[in-house]
Amino acid sequence: MDLGIKGKVALVTAASKGLGRASALELSREGCRLAICSRTQEDIERVAQEIGQETGNEVVPFVADMASEADIDRLMNDVRGRMGDPDIVVVNAGGPPPGTFATTPVENYPKAVELTLMSGVRVTHDALPAMQKKGWGRIVYISSVSVKQPIPTILLSNMARAGLTGFVKTVANEVAASGVTLNQVLPGAHKTDRIRENAAEQARNQGITVEEALERGAQSIPMKRMGEPQEIAALVAFLASQRAAFMTGCSIQHDGGAYLGLL
Numbered sequence: 001m002d003l004g005i006k007g008k009v010a011l012v013t014a015a016s017k018g019l020g021r022a023s024a025l026e027l028s029r030e031g032c033r034l035a036i037c038s039r040t041q042e043d044i045e046r047v048a049q050e051i052g053q054e055t056g057n058e059v060v061p062f063v064a065d066m067a068s069e070a071d072i073d074r075l076m077n078d079v080r081g082r083m084g085d086p087d088i089v090v091v092n093a094g095g096p097p098p099g100t101f102a103t104t105p106v107e108n109y110p111k112a113v114e115l116t117l118m119s120g121v122r123v124t125h126d127a128l129p130a131m132q133k134k135g136w137g138r139i140v141y142i143s144s145v146s147v148k149q150p151i152p153t154i155l156l157s158n159m160a161r162a163g164l165t166g167f168v169k170t171v172a173n174e175v176a177a178s179g180v181t182l183n184q185v186l187p188g189a190h191k192t193d194r195i196r197e198n199a200a201e202q203a204r205n206q207g208i209t210v211e212e213a214l215e216r217g218a219q220s221i222p223m224k225r226m227g228e229p230q231e232i233a234a235l236v237a238f239l240a241s242q243r244a245a246f247m248t249g250c251s252i253q254h255d256g257g258a259y260l261g262l263l
Contacts, residue, residue, distance in 0.1 A: 001243065003030050003237060003238065003240075003241035003242060003243055004241055004242030004243065005027070005030050005031065005032055005087075005088065005237075005240060005241050005242065006030065006031030006032070007031060007032070007033065008031075008032050008033070008087040008088055009032070009033050009035065009079075009083050009084050009085070009086045009087050009088070010024075010027045010032035010033070010034050010035070010086065010087065010088035010089070010090070010240065011034075011035040011036075011037075011079055011086040011088070011089045011090070011127075012024040012027065012034070012035070012036050012037075012089075012090040012092065013036075013037050013064070013066055013075075013089075013090065013091060013092050013093065013119070013123065014037070014038055014066055014092040014093050014094055015036035015037060015038060015044070015047065015090075015092065016036075016038035016040065016043040016044050016046075016047050017038075017043075017047075017192070017193060018190075018192035018193060018194060018229060019092060019142050019187060019190065019192060019229050019232055019233070020036075020038075020090070020092040020142065021047055021051075021229070022229035022230050022232065022233035023090050023092070023140075023142070023232075023233045023236040023237070024036045024047070024051060024059075024090075025051050025054070025055070025230075025233065026230070026233035026234060026236065026237040027088065027090070027236075027237055027240065028051050028052075028054075028055040028057050028059060029054075029055050030237055030241075031057060032057070032088065033057065033058045033060075033083060034048075034051065034057065034058065034059045034060070035059075035060050035062060035079045035082075035083055035086065036048060036051075036059065036060070036061055036062070037061070037062040037063060037064040037075055038063070038064075039063065039064070039065045040063070041061075041063045044061040044062070044063060045061045047061070048060065048061035060079075060082055060083060062075055062078055062079060066092075066093040066094070066115060066119040067093070067111070067114050067115040067119065069114075069118075069122060072119065072122045072123060072126070073122075073126070076123070076126040076127065085127070085130035085131070085134070086127055086130075086131075087131070087134070087136065087137060087138070088137070088138045088139075088140075088240045089123060089124075089127045089137075089138070089139045089140070090139075090140050090141075090142065090236055090240065091119070091120045091123050091124070091139065091140070091141045091142065092141075092142040093115050093116055093119045093120070094115070094194065095115075095116060095144075095154070095156075095157045095194055096108065096111065096112035096115055096116055096154075096156035096157055096160065097156065098153050098154050098157075098197060098198050098201040099153065099154075099155055099156065099201070100152070100153055100155055101155055104155055104156060108156060109156065109159075112156035112157070112159065112160045113160050113163070115160070116156075116157060116160035116161055116164065117160040117161075117163045117164045117167070120141055120164050120167065120168070121164075121167060123139075124139060124167075124171065124182070127139065128171075128175065128180065131178075131179075131180045132175060132178045132179075132180055134179075135178065135179040136179045136180070137178075137179065137180035137181070138180070138181055138183075138239065138240040138241070138244075139180070139181070139182045139183075140182075140183055140184070140185065140236050140239045140240050141164065141168055141182070141183070141184045141185070142184075142185055142187065142232075142236070143161045143164060143165065143184045143185065143186050143187075143251070144157060144158075144161050144186055144187060145186040145187065145188045145253045145254075145255045145258065145259050146158045146161055146162075146186075147161050147162050147164075147165045147184075147186060147251060148186065148251070148253060148259055148261060149258075149259050149260065149261065151198075152202075153198060153201050153202055153205065154198060164184075165184060165251060168182050168183075168184055168249070168251075169249045169251075172248045172249035173248075173249055176248050176249070179245075181239075181244065181245070181247060181248035182248060182249065183239045183244070183247060183248060183249070183250045183251070183252070184250070184251040184252070185232060185235050185236055185239065185252055185254055186251055186252060186253040186254060186255070186259075187227065187232050187254050187255065188221065188227065188253065188254065188255025188256060188258045188259070189217050189218070189221060189226045189227065189255070189256075189258070190226055190227040190228065190229055190231075190232060191226050191227070191228060191229065192229060195214070195217070195226065196210065196214070199213040199214045199217060200213070202217075214226075220258065221255070221256040221257065221258045222256060222257035222258065223256035223257055225256065226256075227254065227255070227256060231254070232254045235252065235254055239252075
């Protein structure tokens with residue numbers, strides 16, 4: 001299937017590993033001119049080289065911490081100066097630390113909002129006007145199925161991602177006639193470092209090993225396995241494509257059937 005995005009400028013944030021890296025690779029395979037960032041220069045330069053060698057397409061690395069307003073401003077200016085205004089943006093950020101109400105200090109809440117909510121707000125404010133002017137654009141947010149079904153032990157993530165969902169749905173409707181779409185993917189359990197961190201928290205709480213916690217998590221999914229990062233990357237690429245032009249304001253779970261609600 002031709003997704004109609006060859007030659008488009010695509011920015012993927014927090015792309016040095018996990019779902020961000022997989023999404024970046026998928027967009028590069030589709031022929032996008034790719035900008036990627038992470039907090040660590042060595043890591044993001046290595047990933048840029050790996051993706052570029054695999055796909056043969058342009059991949060430019062940038063350094064930015066998605067919890068930093070100054071870093072996001074610099075990132076967007078640098079991408080624009082080097083590659084032009086992004087046509088596609090995949091908004092991704094590492095989640096806040098796991099914890100329950102009892103174990104989460106009050107001072108951690110603003111940090112979680114900055115990383116998980118305000119990073120998406122700031123990137124959108126920067127990228128959206130140029131997309132509207134061109135009459136075409138795609139913003140895809142990598143969120144979590146927790147916005148539909150809160151996950152125990154990740155209180156901060158549950159809270160901040162729910163706020164981002166309200167933002168995305170509202171803005172998507174406001175700009176729907178402009179040719180720009182905003183959509184979310186809602187991963188369940190995928191084989192990433194983040195899932196292992198959550199499993200470690202569960203293991204401490206339940207007095208079991210991390211491997212036992214991971215296996216219990218996998219067995220709780222109707223498909224009896226965790227997702228692969230490249231599987232969700234395919235959904236991200238579709239939502240970023242011309243083929244998805246009539247989809248906006250959507251929050252699509254990708255969780256092997258784990259979400260129990262009807263809608």
